[in-house]
Amino acid sequence: MKDVKKIVFYVLGVLLGACAFVEVTIAAMIYYKTYSSGIHEFIGYGSSGAAMIWLMTSGSLVFFCSALGIYGAINNNRSCLILCTVLTFTNYIIHVLGLSSAFISNLIIERDAVEELEFRRGQYVYHNTTDFIPFMDMLQRTFSCCGVKDVTEWLPEIPASCCAQQYLRNGNCTVARAFDRSCGSLAYVSWEEQSFTLYEAALASFVATLQLVFGGFTIAIIRSTSSYARAASN
Template sequence: MAVEGGMKCVKFLLYVLVLAFWACAVGLIAVGVAVQFTLNQTIPIGATAVSVVPVVIIAVGAFLFLVAFLGCCATCKENYCLMTTFAIFLSLIVLVEVAATIAGYIFRDKVKSEFEAGFRDQMKEYEKNNSTAEFLDGLQEEFNCCGAANYTDWEHIPLTPKNRVPDSCCVNVTQGCGNGFKPSDINQKGCVEEIGNWLKQKALVLAGAALGITFVEILGVIFACCLMKSIRSGYEVM
């Protein structure tokens, strides 16, 4: 009876965890959409490697939602095969999350280099494309930055009139402030560094949330294995 009572507790906790998985799944999908929107606002189109991040987050969230439904059915029916499948799929999600974290850490420098290359390509289109100009102006104003590494990057970009920077580079943005500018009136920091630091802060928050979700998923695997063992041993869990 002691084992049966213990398994009842495990079964109840597994129900709670399944509800938590559903909440985490919805949260991951929402975060993925938010990350996609944020990247569209801050990362130049050329930074293709970064665009994979929100897709992975949304895919993991959707898969976790389905796995949580499977776990609910397996717990309710006390079915050994369903519970085994649930534990395996949940373990796969944990492995994917760990692998994604490791890959993100390993390729962080490549992402930065792609971001900088994409930003410089966008700068070349500044006077050729109005949407690109609005995009870069918005970034430079929002992050108080100028150019990729610094304001001197604009010296290599043919602007009209010559020897000027976009007005969005100015500390105090006014019409024509980039013409005949003084260095002291221009934001000195480059956008790659400023936006990179901002994204790192967001990534740390995201990593902390992912760590918490992974811990809950590991608990789910452990409880599922305990319940599998009880079902296989022939105990009746009500």
């Protein structure tokens, strides 16, 4: 029975280590996508930066907990196992908080993104700023969207970036062929909400559940280790 518990414990530890690797990988993807797209220069990386830090921190802690637990179980080291238990349940709380904030951040991200884009467009219309057009061109091509709210904002001359390349006529884009999605909600939310929030929430739920089970087995291993130590002393 003791061997079975340890085998299950090792499997859980390896699985948690794999989850930690996934979390750190997602954090790296968030960093790459934010900075490679150039969005951070216009809107800032606020929420994605927080997500990156959260995933890096929780992923590193998960990996450390799993490694510490496996080491403690192999060497019957009760101190390592106790520390592993404390850190595991601490990280469980971190994941629950991350899971909750993932959904709340959607509304904040979308609101801030739309407000910022509308402000920039207002500057462009009334003050003839030049930095808005290159950014919107990049945004529209990247996310296949057009305008802050809709394509009519560009009338009478719709930029080529509002149309897929194959739909351009002599290099010009028309209302009928323009992307029907607005950039206001997609510019900063499309990958944040769909790629980050949903995946993060699913991963956080899975890892949180896994950590509860792992923590329970850690306590069981601690008890087995204590019993083994008492038997050895007698």
